[in-house]
Amino acid sequence: MKFKKILSAVLSQLVIFCSASMPAMATVTVTVDNDALASSGYGNRNSNCVYITADSLYNGDARITKSNEHGEYSWCYSNPLTEKSKRNVSIYAYLAYGDFTDSYAKYYVNDGASKYNVQYIGFINQDKAKSGWNLVGTRAIDVGYSTHAEVRSSDNYNQRMGADAIRVTYYN
Numbered sequence: 001m002k003f004k005k006i007l008s009a010v011l012s013q014l015v016i017f018c019s020a021s022m023p024a025m026a027t028v029t030v031t032v033d034n035d036a037l038a039s040s041g042y043g044n045r046n047s048n049c050v051y052i053t054a055d056s057l058y059n060g061d062a063r064i065t066k067s068n069e070h071g072e073y074s075w076c077y078s079n080p081l082t083e084k085s086k087r088n089v090s091i092y093a094y095l096a097y098g099d100f101t102d103s104y105a106k107y108y109v110n111d112g113a114s115k116y117n118v119q120y121i122g123f124i125n126q127d128k129a130k131s132g133w134n135l136v137g138t139r140a141i142d143v144g145y146s147t148h149a150e151v152r153s154s155d156n157y158n159q160r161m162g163a164d165a166i167r168v169t170y171y172n
């Protein structure tokens with residue numbers, strides 16, 4: 001009994017020492033356009049989204065799909081994280097096109113379970129979004145593989161979901 005108490009006291013001190021001496025993990029931001037830029041080195045994955053071009057779009061292009069056709073788009077990138085841990089993850093979507101009208105476009109990011117697994121981060125009404133970068137949401141999740149973000153359409157009729165550039169920020 002006494003030994004357990006001592007052990008527990010030692011352990012609690014150890015925990016305090018470790019938290020105090022751990023360096024803060026840096027904020028990491030990844031920006032990926034639809035259809036990988038030459039610098040990204042990874043192929044994005046597309047399901048039912050067609051390629052469009054317009055001056056207002058990020059790098060002059062984007063992907064679009066009818067929302068009721070189960071469209072999905074994944075932005076792939078090199079893993080910017082060096083360890084698995086719980087981090088806050090924010091997703092920002094670049095939206096600047098009148099035909100992006102999906103009222104419930106859902107965004108996900110890769111987690112620490114496997115390189116294919118994703119966690120829901122939030123949704124955005126693309127029809128009401130401001131022109132440019134929009135914060136979709138922030139959630140604390142277990143990360144580690146961190147090799148892609150994803151958007152899925154709402155399945156609503158008479159709407160269209162757009163996938164242009166995306167920005168993912170990992171921070172403490």
Ligand SMILES: [Ca+2]
Pocket residue numbers: 033034057058059060061062164165
């Ligand atoms: Ca683009």
